[in-house]
Amino acid sequence: MTAAAAAADDDRTLVLATLDGKRDAFDELVRRHQRHVYQLCYRFSGNHEDASDLAQDVFVRAYKGLRSFRGQSAFSTWLYRIGVNVCLNRAATRAAAARTVPLERVDHADPRGERADAALVREERAAEVRAAIARLPRKQRAALILRVYHELPHDEIADILGSSVGAVKANFFHALANLRKLLGGS
Amino acid sequence: MRHLTDTELLEAVESTAQTASQHAPHLDECAACRADVEALRAVLARTAADRLPEPSPLFWDHFTTRVSEALRDEPIPSGAPWLSRLQRPLTTWAVVAAALVLAIVTVIWRATLHAPSPLGSYTASSTVGSTSPATSGDLPAPRADDPDTDARWAVVRVAAEDLAWDDVHDAGISADPGAAEGVALELTAAERSELARLLDRAMKRNGV
Numbered sequence: 001m002t003a004a005a006a007a008a009d010d011d012r013t014l015v016l017a018t019l020d021g022k023r024d025a026f027d028e029l030v031r032r033h034q035r036h037v038y039q040l041c042y043r044f045s046g047n048h049e050d051a052s053d054l055a056q057d058v059f060v061r062a063y064k065g066l067r068s069f070r071g072q073s074a075f076s077t078w079l080y081r082i083g084v085n086v087c088l089n090r091a092a093t094r095a096a097a098a099r100t101v102p103l104e105r106v107d108h109a110d111p112r113g114e115r116a117d118a119a120l121v122r123e124e125r126a127a128e129v130r131a132a133i134a135r136l137p138r139k140q141r142a143a144l145i146l147r148v149y150h151e152l153p154h155d156e157i158a159d160i161l162g163s164s165v166g167a168v169k170a171n172f173f174h175a176l177a178n179l180r181k182l183l184g185g186s
Numbered sequence: 187m188r189h190l191t192d193t194e195l196l197e198a199v200e201s202t203a204q205t206a207s208q209h210a211p212h213l214d215e216c217a218a219c220r221a222d223v224e225a226l227r228a229v230l231a232r233t234a235a236d237r238l239p240e241p242s243p244l245f246w247d248h249f250t251t252r253v254s255e256a257l258r259d260e261p262i263p264s265g266a267p268w269l270s271r272l273q274r275p276l277t278t279w280a281v282v283a284a285a286l287v288l289a290i291v292t293v294i295w296r297a298t299l300h301a302p303s304p305l306g307s308y309t310a311s312s313t314v315g316s317t318s319p320a321t322s323g324d325l326p327a328p329r330a331d332d333p334d335t336d337a338r339w340a341v342v343r344v345a346a347e348d349l350a351w352d353d354v355h356d357a358g359i360s361a362d363p364g365a366a367e368g369v370a371l372e373l374t375a376a377e378r379s380e381l382a383r384l385l386d387r388a389m390k391r392n393g394v
Contacts, residue, residue, distance in 0.1 A: 038241070
């Protein structure tokens with residue numbers, strides 16, 4: 001059994017334990033997946049505060065809907081699906097596409113010895129990329145984030161987004177093509 | 187010259203050793219496709235290079251606690267497990283629809299058993315267990331309660347023809363062990379008497 005398969009089995013055990021009334025089991029599921037869920041939410045929201053709120057919302061929804069998890073896909077896949085839906089719905093209501101990370105709020109940056117102006121340029125370029133991603137259509141954005149930042153295979157992304165592998169590849173390709181236009185030669 | 191399709195371009199951009207060799211001959215020949223692949227690779231590399239700021243290690247403990255507190259007043263997750271079964275493809279909905287039709291027709295049929303039947307003259311005159319054909323024609327008239335010949339059962343027969351047992355079972359609408367006994371125990375005395383009469387007649391008809 002691979003490590004991934006063993007982890008998936010462990011997740012299912014924790015899900016069953018949660019349904020059996022053991023709250024600690026769900027806490028363990030949160031601990032296991034919080035980093036990925038948070039990072040997903042950060043990619044969609046563009047800032048720490050919203051990412052924290054969205055990630056919490058994802059886990060609350062997962063808990064409430066845990067009964068509907070049938071184990072046909074990995075728990076992480078199921079969680080990603082909730083995460084993408086939560087983020088896209090929130091983005092739609094907040095028009096988050098227009099938002100970018102103001103440079104003065106990038107307080108987590110750790111120059112790690114590099115010159116301050118180099119760090120500034122790096123953050124500026126990162127902000128440009130995030131702003132360009134935020135302008136992509138929903139499915140293209142989701143496909144790009146899951147593929148590039150979560151390194152998921154196309155078939156798992158298709159499972160998460162409820163579409164075909166072909167559609168995922170098409171969305172990812174068009175996302176890259178659009179980013180090429182949006183980022184231009186900068 | 188045919189250029190690479192979007193899918194082929196993506197394969198080249200995300201190239202592994204296998205896919206790279208697959209499109210390499212074309213890319214060697216075609217400057218336009220080569221330029222596209224290089225530009226898209228540059229975009230992908232620039233996008234992937236963006237690393238998120240890592241929250242403080244304390245954040246994760248805080249986050250777990252925060253979620254736990256948000257769920258403190260929530261009941262243990264519950265809900266009808268069969269609801270999740272409804273989130274299935276069209277075949278499931280077809281099975282459910284067929285089951286609903288079956289249930290409705292069954293109710294109507296049971297109601298008509300106690301009402302004067304339009305075929306009452308035949309039904310009344312037919313002898314239980316009789317093997318002789320009807321005397322009024324060459325072909326026996328349909329039995330009012332025979333699902334194989336009764337026109338009122340046609341809709342059920344048509345719906346059931348396309349049903350596979352696995353679909354019915356997966357949809358959770360198949361009978362559980364002991365379900366028949368359970369239903370029988372819930373019948374009223376009159377219904378139980380009617381059931382006994384029908385069973386008796388069916389057994390005699392089949393020579394049991």
